[in-house]
Amino acid sequence: MGRLQGKTAFVSGGARGLGAEMARVLHSEGANVMVTDILEDEGHELVSAHENMRFMMHDVMHENQWAAAISATGDAFGGLDILVNNAGIAHNATTIEETTLEQWRKVVGIDLDAVFLGCKHGVGLMKATGGSIINISSIYGIVGSAGQAPYHAAKGGVRLLTKALAVELAQLGYGIRVNSIHPGFVGTDMVRDGLRHAVETGLMPGENEAMEMLTMQTPIGRLGVPRDIANAVLFLASEESAWMTGAELVVDGGFTAQ
Numbered sequence: 002m003g004r005l006q007g008k009t010a011f012v013s014g015g016a017r018g019l020g021a022e023m024a025r026v027l028h029s030e031g032a033n034v035m036v037t038d039i040l041e042d043e044g045h046e047l048v049s050a051h052e053n054m055r056f057m058m059h060d061v062m063h064e065n066q067w068a069a070a071i072s073a074t075g076d077a078f079g080g081l082d083i084l085v086n087n088a089g090i091a092h093n094a095t096t097i098e099e100t101t102l103e104q105w106r107k108v109v110g111i112d113l114d115a116v117f118l119g120c121k122h123g124v125g126l127m128k129a130t131g132g133s134i135i136n137i138s139s140i141y142g143i144v145g146s147a148g149q150a151p152y153h154a155a156k157g158g159v160r161l162l163t164k165a166l167a168v169e170l171a172q173l174g175y176g177i178r179v180n181s182i183h184p185g186f187v188g189t190d191m192v193r194d195g196l197r198h199a200v201e202t203g204l205m206p207g208e209n210e211a212m213e214m215l216t217m218q219t220p221i222g223r224l225g226v227p228r229d230i231a232n233a234v235l236f237l238a239s240e241e242s243a244w245m246t247g248a249e250l251v252v253d254g255g256f257t258a259q
């Protein structure tokens with residue numbers, strides 16, 4: 002029997018990249034999975050290959066769409082046990098002086114405000130049975146770097162939002178654990194697009210060189226693959242992490258250990 006047999010999971014931004022792999026891994030352990038995203042074709046393609054996996058168009062910026070997506074999950078599968086707040090965007094490097102308020106609000110809106118909305122609406126359905134909320138932050142929610150202030154601020158916010166909710170929901174007796182995951186560099190579209198932009202603007206010599214540089218800075222000697230992060234999600238979703246709440250799980254090949 003799968004480790005998540007009979008459970009229901011929700012993965013935001015699950016049509017591609019890390020989220021798609023999370024959906025596949027949770028499903029492979031027996032969970033029903035609701036995948037949501039703004040990428041319609043990719044979302045439908047992913048779920049078409051899996052029984053008990055559904056896709057719904059859902060822009061995480063909008064509270065009414067959160068309410069609808071969570072309610073659709075309850076209608077489809079009868080409840081919610083695992084919520085993965087994964088949807089996110091990067092910030093193409095700018096100095097603080099160049100960064101516009103619009104850019105700041107977009108990154109913080111998707112990478113932080115939407116996690117608040119997901120938790121708020123997810124808890125409403127999840128508290129009937131208890132469950133596990135997993136917020137995807139980043140190593141950039143723990144350490145800083147140049148040119149990425151909005152992303153760091155948002156991901157750092159996710160880290161502490163997670164801890165605050167872990168304490169609050171435990172005190173309320175809801176049986177809901179809340180933990181964050183802090184991935185290091187994984188070669189998804191998000192990272193490749195960011196590197197391409199850095200090359201175009203002259204910050205990096207070339208995409209391959211940039212990938213090599215990131216690899217060299219990673220003690221384990223390779224970049225992450227989506228499965229590395231999805232396995233951490235599986236652990237936090239399962240009963241094997243039953244005594245973990247408010248924790249920050251760093252999965253980065255040792256990048257932030259040095």
Ligand SMILES: NC(=O)c1ccc[n+]([C@@H]2O[C@H](COP(=O)([O-])OP(=O)(O)OC[C@H]3O[C@@H](n4cnc5c(N)ncnc54)[C@H](O)[C@@H]3O)[C@@H](O)[C@H]2O)c1
Pocket residue numbers: 013014015016017018019020037038039040059060061062087088089090091111137138139140183184185186187188189190191192
């Ligand atoms: N790839 C990495 O190296 C890395 C490292 C640390 C953290 N992360 C985080 O992991 C998460 C997944 O990133 P990824 O690398 O798979 O990137 P990705 O760009 O491949 O996937 C992100 C997904 O989020 C969706 N999304 C974006 N805006 C949305 C919105 N408004 N509403 C709904 N969905 C939306 C996208 O359509 C996409 O499917 C993000 O939160 C990211 O910040 C990634």
